[in-house]
Amino acid sequence: MTQEWNTATAVTVALDTLDNFPSRMGRVFLVDETEIAVFRTSDDEVYAIENRNPHPKGGPLAEAIVSGHYIYDPLYDWKIDLKTGLVQEPDQGQVRTFPIKVVEQQVILFTK
């Protein structure tokens, strides 16, 4: 479930250079009003999701343990797919994902 976006009309933000993203850990960005957690996985891909726990009690996600393209949320240990934002069974829910890519070492987020 890759999100599609039109780069001609996309709203983008250059976050930081890739070397400032620690491997298998999250960093938090406040883009306009939204907190976004950005994870760099061990294959040097980056993923962006809203920094909001899908558990009804809420909380952040950036401090999760990263394994492959999944995270284990820091508060309730829910397993979440970084690609789709989908919470894995037996829990249920979905986190908002954002398109993000690395262009010449620069990590760029698309918000629309």
Place this chain on the structure above:
Amino acid sequence: MTTAKEKLVVIGNGMAGINTLEQILKLTDRFEITVFGSEPYPNYNRIMLSYVLEGSKTLDDIVINDWNWYKENGITLHTSQTVTRIDTDAKTVITESGMTAAYDKLLIATGSNSLMLPIPGSDREGVVGFRDIADCNQMLEAAKAYKTAAVIGGGLLGLEAAKGLVGLGMDVTVVHLMNDLMERQLDSQASAMLKAELERQGIKFAMGKSTAEMQGDHRVRKLVFTDGEELDAEFVVMAVGIRPNKQIGDASGIATNRGILVDDFLRTSAPDVYAVGECAEHRGMCYGLVAPLFEQGNVLAKQICGIETEGYAGSITSTKLKISGVDVFSAGEFIEGPQHTVISAKDEWKRTYKKVLLENNKIVGAVLFGDVAESASLQKYVREGTEMNDEIYGDLMGTGGGCGGGKSKTAAVEKMADDEIVCGCKGVTKKVIVDAINEKGLTTVDEIKACTGATGSCGGCKPVVEQILSYVLGDGFKKTVKTGICACTPLSRQEIVAGIKEKGLRTTKEVMHVLEWHNAEGCSKCRPAVNYYLGVIYPGEHKDEKESRFVNERMNANIQKDGTYTVVPRMYGGVTTPEDLKKIADVSVKYNVKAVKVTGGQRLDLIGVQKEDLPKVWEELDMPSGYAYAKSLRTVKTCVGSQYCRFGTQDSMGVGAMLERKFERLDFPAKFKMAVNGCPRNCAEACTKDIGIVGNDGGWEIFIGGNGGIKARLADSLCKVKTDEELTDTIAAVMQYYRETGNYLERTSEWVERMGLEDIYSKTVEDVENRKALVASIELALTFVEDPWKKVLADDKTRSELFDTTKSVTIQA
């Protein structure tokens, strides 16, 4: 096929009707199905409304059959449509809005309504029942606007409502007519224990009170009881009971009494019209629990599909519930009379209670509180009127029976009928679970939960599901439980540690790759564990992996549900100074700390620090980390001791602080707590600590393996020593032996039981050479520890990556 399908119409879109439909759909696809529901939602789990109320689940979470389910099964669903009348001659149903639908077979599953007592003033605003999502929403709204609430009715529904409202921050009083809560499910002993537990959770009670009037203006403001006493309440939940919703029967000339009358095949007095669930009355009984409703649904589905069935003979009412985290169970006759022989056991410390009633030596009823592991066996004994004997007695009461315990529990599961419902919340039968285990190769309760839904709601049936699992898998069960530290690997701790040493593996990635993990990068269970094992094997050399640390250990602070953190500065031995207290107060004010709490380990906890403020708070406190977040030495609790106390025989404060300074910052398999007492009065509670030390006139006694937490355990006496040096050495040896042999997350209470006290004694006390080697190892490890807060403050890159939120603005590309 040109033949038109038979038309099946269901009135009621709740658990009874839809569960029956599910059973029918498993048997046949010959019906064209139409469902009418009064509520604007698909079928949801009414039992779980209290979870929505307390906020742990959302509405979506409690939906059992979503919109898609109706679509996929070709069911026409009319929501917000109340059927008002059935024309049993023309075989059509007519709704409030005038819609009609013809049927060949009709199923009435209208459930029940809240019983609203006609108390004067109860028509005022702010008086609701607790039955559906609309009630639930009203309660959520009320909690935002008002402070005080009363719940009339101390039954299950009332208590759940009360718990939900307390969770929403309201001041809640439960008003109950009787002197015992849930008197229809519990005896007065269990009822009193339940009340005590709920009081601990913040619910207030007005027992033996009858409400004479509700006073107020347009809105209710207070209750007036028949004895003249008053209770302020701006919101009232009426939860005195339910009444079968039989209106449709009355309006359509179908025979009713308390409910719609049905025979053993759930047939009403009208041809081809059936009733199921709470709206039905069968052999004089109307059931309000979910298990009978599923049993009726089973029979009805067969009946409607023309499959031979023995019919429904009524349900044995047993109750197994979880109320505010407390498990309770009752079955059969549980209020004792002169004809009964009573067997009972009450444990006020573990807060459990067990009672079995015999009549002519046959088991006729039982009550369990706190621990309901025996509920499956007892339910069976009661149903079958089993004769009490030594073996059963031993199993139930934990004495006499010897080794028979485990065996006979499995035996009870073995004898359980295939269609007996195990999970009452989700209506999952034994057969469904057994089939899932066999067909899908399941080996854990979690897998069963994901696959069948059993245990997923209140969790009360977990012991029975475990027993079924162990019965189906036989010896395989033990194997799958014993080996493999998580689902990523079949290897045990021992095998992993041996692999690391033999092959010289250095990082978690290497370990998982070489030892052939199924999941290349592990999970939240094994990654921190392997990181810990590497740290113990290669002290000083292993580069600790922040990315393999659980959030609290990564951030060096305890995360709270809102994403803020807590900060606990070190206070060696629980002793501080006025200067330090001033500093703590100043920093707390400056960073707007939400609460300052004294912890169980005699420390101060600054609660509600923003993540980005953590480094600044540490810097300004300028105190060592108290490690309240870590699997490490947390605290050494001390009593006043010989420096000041008139009873003190040893300097507990001094020795406590010395031990804390010496052993702080070291990683352990789990959190580690200590206590030092100056005399056997034991004011610092050595018996519940990982290592507890009790001073006496000639030296110290060392206790290990105590725990006051989830699995309470009193510490065992390891040995007595004379000097402070001996004391330090023995403690060092025990700690290192635990560090080397403990499973990650295994507390010493479990470790002592697994290893055996004799083994620990021989390795750390008796065998002097081994003890020296252990002491040398821990001394080496201690040379590498450093304060984690200072470390972060000295490392700008880590500090900014972990703690800062980078603010960015969007630009149009």
